[in-house]
Amino acid sequence: MIWLFDLDNTLVNRDAAFAAWAGKAVADHGRTDADLAAIVAADDGGFSRKADLARVIIDRLGLPDDVPATIELFRAGIREHVEAYPGVLDTLDVLRGAGHLVGVVTNGDPAQQRGKIARCDVERHVDAIVVSGEEGVEKPDPRLVETALERLGAADADRRDVWMIGDAAHADVAVGRAAGTRTGWVSHGREWSGGARPDVVAASTRDVVALAASPAHGR
Template sequence: MIWLLDLDNTLVSRDDAFAAWAATAVADDGGTDADLAAIVAADDGGFSPKAVVARELIDRLGWADDVEAAIDRFRAGIREHVRAYDGVLADLDALRAAGDRAAVVTNGVSHQQRGKIARCGIAAHVDAIVVSGEEGVEKPDPRIVEIALARLGVTDVDRDRVWMVGDAGHADVAVGRAAGVRTGWVSHGRAWDDAEGPVPDAVGATTRDVLALVTAGEPAAP
């Protein structure tokens, strides 16, 4: 099996890292619970434009009116707080020991994504890393999947043996479908949005759940 895995909120707890950093920043700068809620909402799970998040931090916490500096500050905070999900790297080790191949396929700027990967020690547990900011193409463009398969040396593999696993329907599931591979969605307890198309091939509350469903040959999940 070939595993293509998203990074943020799939292998590492990016949203938890942002929330933990934001709570500290708000407390340090005399903000309120309402400020914290607004900052976390503005982040939108990492999908909001970074300048929008920076502006919320500047306006609510009285930071210097420097959007780029604010972006650098909260990105650094995420890197400092990010952690790999418990057990998921061990699961990847077990899959690779059994002959599977695995690659990280992540959207984002190089230094930020590489920083998270380094902090969590992920490189030792996968066979390749593909970062959109380094490749000039990002999910859901299927070319990023082709880059990952080439990096793994498996461009001719049966696409039914390739799984794109991630938490974002509009990016991870969409890119898997566009590339003609199987799709696994990490729901984190959310319901699938039918506006994003049919339910993915495997659905689990956590990444470990998705991996277990697929390896057990029972990909269909509620």
């Protein structure tokens, strides 16, 4: 079996890292809970335009009007605070120990994504990493999945033997479907509302893997 994982909010808790940075920044600048709520809302789980988010941060914190510097400020804050979900890297080790191939397929800026990967020691637990900013395409473009399979030496693998797992319906589930793989959605307690359900839905990455690896989902 081949397992492809999203990075943010799948292997590592990116949203908690942003919230931790934002909370400290708001406190350091003497701002209010309303400012914190506005900044977190503007982040939109990492899917907002970075320049738009920077504008909200500048306004709410009273920072100098420098969008690139503000983008680097919050990116550095995320890198400083990000952590892997408890036990998730052990799960990757179990999969590899059973002879499975494991890869990461992530959208984002190369320096930012590689920084999070390094801080959380992800690379040591996987066989390949594909970052959209290094490839010139991003999820849900299926070429990212094809690139990951090539790097895993599995370009000709039966797509029924491949799982794409992530928390974002419009990116992770969509790219798996576009590439013809099976799909697992990490819900974090949300209700699925993206049309046809993925093959597996569970609250955490570890739970998704457990369900996907169960006999009920064997070929």
